[in-house]
Amino acid sequence: MLTRHTVATRMITNAMHLHLCLTLRLMLSLCLLFHTSGLQADQPPQQTRPSISSEALRTARAGTAATAAAPRALPRRARYVLIVSEDGMHPALIREQPLPNHERLYKNGAYSFRARTISTASTLPSHASMLSGVDSHEHGLRWNNWRPERGYIRAPTVFSLATQEGLSTSAIVGKFKLRHILPQGTVETFVRPGYYCRKVSEEAARRIEADQPTLMFVHFSDPDEKGHSAGWLSDAQRAAARECDRCLGTLLEALDRRGTLHETLIIVSADHGGHSHGHSGILLSDLQIPWIAHGPKVRRGYAISGRVSTMDTAATVLFALGLQAPTNLRGRPVHEIFARSGEAEARP
Numbered sequence: 001m002l003t004r005h006t007v008a009t010r011m012i013t014n015a016m017h018l019h020l021c022l023t024l025r026l027m028l029s030l031c032l033l034f035h036t037s038g039l040q041a042d043q044p045p046q047q048t049r050p051s052i053s054s055e056a057l058r059t060a061r062a063g064t065a066a067t068a069a070a071p072r073a074l075p076r077r078a079r080y081v082l083i084v085s086e087d088g089m090h091p092a093l094i095r096e097q098p099l100p101n102h103e104r105l106y107k108n109g110a111y112s113f114r115a116r117t118i119s120t121a122s123t124l125p126s127h128a129s130m131l132s133g134v135d136s137h138e139h140g141l142r143w144n145n146w147r148p149e150r151g152y153i154r155a156p157t158v159f160s161l162a163t164q165e166g167l168s169t170s171a172i173v174g175k176f177k178l179r180h181i182l183p184q185g186t187v188e189t190f191v192r193p194g195y196y197c198r199k200v201s202e203e204a205a206r207r208i209e210a211d212q213p214t215l216m217f218v219h220f221s222d223p224d225e226k227g228h229s230a231g232w233l234s235d236a237q238r239a240a241a242r243e244c245d246r247c248l249g250t251l252l253e254a255l256d257r258r259g260t261l262h263e264t265l266i267i268v269s270a271d272h273g274g275h276s277h278g279h280s281g282i283l284l285s286d287l288q289i290p291w292i293a294h295g296p297k298v299r300r301g302y303a304i305s306g307r308v309s310t311m312d313t314a315a316t317v318l319f320a321l322g323l324q325a326p327t328n329l330r331g332r333p334v335h336e337i338f339a340r341s342g343e344a345e346a347r348p
């Protein structure tokens with residue numbers, strides 16, 4: 001039989017348990033509420049005519065949000081990455097004539113001459129996909145000229161993500177409209193030394209030799225220019241491809257002189273091919289692009305068997321630099337270019 005004192009003690013104990021449970025529930029609810037509102041606050045904001053600097057901050061934040069869930073450091077496979085985009089370079093322009101510097105890279109590296117750009121096969125949307133790893137409806141750049149009033153890319157790029165991690169970055173381009181992809185704050189230097197590849201490559205080489213950035217983008221206009229004026233795969237465009245080969249040689253010589261060729265993952269690709277005097281994206285000839293990779297741990301003389309998309313360039317660059325990819329990335333790292341232990345690697 002329970003005494004009156006025992007009953008009172010049990011009632012007090014039960015009341016304390018109830019109070020403790022309610023307190024814990026309240027704390028849990030508050031935690032969930034705080035966490036949910038935090039996620040909402042991290043969503044990339046809608047873009048309405050931002051200034052360059054505010055847009056740069058937004059892009060950088062988008063990159064931060066996408067990488068915030070990465071608790072562990074990823075392995076890094078290359079000390080440097082150099083992306084070379086040859087505007088309008090149809091794969092046949094490389095395969096059907098001697099181009100010694102391109103050959104040096106693909107015969108000692110991995111390559112595909114049937115890679116594809118996105119269906120919006122024009123310069124600005126395609127390059128945006130190359131550097132962001134998402135299609136045009138996601139990155140938002142669906143026009144093809146310099147229209148600052150329309151704002152900047154809506155997706156993180158390899159440059160905004162690298163900059164966010166404190167890596168040095170540089171873009172040397174032949175067309176200023178590419179600024180839509182690389183607004184101020186997402187890349188350390190963005191310069192347009194001239195339209196054609198000679199001045200672009202000389203400026204890029206100078207910067208490589210002075211202080212090679214960890215991530216560099218170099219853009220050559222020549223094949224696109226001659227494609228529009230003289231026709232795709234015309235003699236004039238084949239000559240423009242040979243000029244691009246000399247410009248690529250200028251970059252390789254700079255890496256040789258700096259002694260970093262063996263530490264640099266080089267990806268040579270294009271934004272689109274073309275037919276007749278344009279590249280509407282209707283024909284396969286418009287969509288096919290070269291994709292050549294050369295550098296540390298890259299297989300030697302390896303023909304890539306899988307389908308490569310231009311969006312895979314961004315994914316492969318992030319993979320090589322050990323940067324966490326955004327969860328919505330459409331591109332995938334081209335894993336098959338990397339040698340397994342014991343296999344032949346690219347040789348400078």
Ligand SMILES: [Zn+2]
Pocket residue numbers: 087088122123124224271272
């Ligand atoms: Zn183009």
